[in-house]
Amino acid sequence: MSTDVFVALRQRLPALSKAERRIADRVLEQPSIVVDSTINQLAELCEVSQASVARLCQSAGFSGYKSFRMAIASAITREEASRDQFRVSDADIGPDDSALDVVMKVAYQEARAVEETARALDLVALDAVVEAIRDAARIDIFGVGSSGLTAQDLQQKLHRIGMSSYSWVDPHLALTSVALTRPGNVAIAISHSGLSVEVNDMLTVAGRAGATTVAITNFPESPLGLLADLVLTTSSRESRYRSGAMSSRIAQLALVDFLTVRLLQGSYEQANESLRLTYDAVQNHRLRY
């Protein structure tokens, strides 16, 4: 992309003739009118001829009014975008915030959670987990509360690409399953705080049985984190105005996706075949437009 229209315009400002100057001033003052106006309307607005407008566009380095107009449209959104970047709604959500405020703030927090989780992720650990999963005959996944949903999600995805995996909601069932696991298998525990008793128990038992233990938690130094062979850390901070887990769950799911895509990469053909088959399987449960 060449230099900004506004820059080009401002630089030429002193060299312009009277009519062109009038147009340029108007445009710089309120660029949006260019987007909304044809060359005729803009000319009339500035009380000059269309030809003058056309000449200004060319003298600013554009082929004509058309491309000038598009450049202005671009430049406006570029300015908007960089403004938005600084007007980040890092503030906490309050009881009197408008719907727009709420939506923007929540979205911002969650987008940030994903981004920060990605940036802070230990890629070596990630690929170690991927390797462990790939070699495992069975994968047990466990989480309670909202982390239970992440567990289910991971289970579904692993299952879809052809890996035997189980996610347990019931702690007793989980314990009986992992008690019988073996070296080479993988047990994955998910807990935002890393403090959940059930989840810790499950990973302890799995470790004792020789499985590779993986923790997905926001706090690597938590009991759960210290317990596990491999730790994948999410980076989310919950708003005080929470209705339970928001960002933490999003960050966990993002992590699940990193894992699955990475797994998928390793066995492209085979995994894609699995995906195609599972997709076809539900095809006749779909309506048509």
Added chain:
Amino acid sequence: MSTDVFVALRQRLPALSKAERRIADRVLEQPSIVVDSTINQLAELCEVSQASVARLCQSAGFSGYKSFRMAIASAITREEASRDQFRVSDADIGPDDSALDVVMKVAYQEARAVEETARALDLVALDAVVEAIRDAARIDIFGVGSSGLTAQDLQQKLHRIGMSSYSWVDPHLALTSVALTRPGNVAIAISHSGLSVEVNDMLTVAGRAGATTVAITNFPESPLGLLADLVLTTSSRESRYRSGAMSSRIAQLALVDFLTVRLLQGSYEQANESLRLTYDAVQNHRLRY
């Protein structure tokens, strides 16, 4: 309307005719050609008539090709700006991408899905749904596959703030439940494509029983979207390299959070009390450092 062209286009994608679809695909794949092409050139490039291009532009909500082109120019710069932040190329994920590339690209797509969902959200519909939920004696939630997890998540959250809600995995159970629902109650159907037979059935029955019907879907013009009284639209694009639902599920959960926070705001004291109580309830299942 600040809603992004690309969002509008992607949401209408499945509802488009063959010729329009071809154009839309081409545009989404390489948007810059629109900026460089007249309507004739673009038509020739896609091997369709100019009229079809014009029709697509109108069906995407623009007055014609002119304004469509400007919107594309804007949207391109917006995308560029946000990509710069992630320092990620626009290429899709490939089998040979490094772990870092994969993580950043997935994170970018998911963060983008959240942001675009927020940006394009119909706030009036959102608050209408919030009102309906608040007044309802019972809320039935239904989704299959990965949308089933969203359904569970929403159910958990509503439940936690003291609303009677049910999420059904089994279509039969769901149908028997909504068949007995009543006017004033709310039925929420979740489906990314809006095509799932079971989910459509459920909402149809609920509507017949007089409940307020809500659809959460990426495609407002899908059968499900057309069926519902109120539609909340997600704005996600799936990577071609998908392991099932990634961005779509994240966007759905973001939507769930918008809903719950908004609900929570309305009844600050009472809901916060519920949250505190439920938090305390699991307290002695937490370890200490």
Added chain:
DNA sequence: CAAGTTAATGTGGATTTTTTTCATCTGCGT
């Protein structure tokens, strides 16, 4: 399976918009 019906697509011309040409005007120096 054919006829009828409806939706989708393309053609060509009407209309709008942009570009270019050229005549006129303004200001300035001689």
Added chain:
DNA sequence: ACGCAGATGAAAAAAATCCACATTAACTTG
């Protein structure tokens, strides 16, 4: 006052967009 150079506007020419209508394709129904 005259002539010249650059600036400006009017209008013609060119280009592009939009629209009405014809045609084709797809689908339904008897």
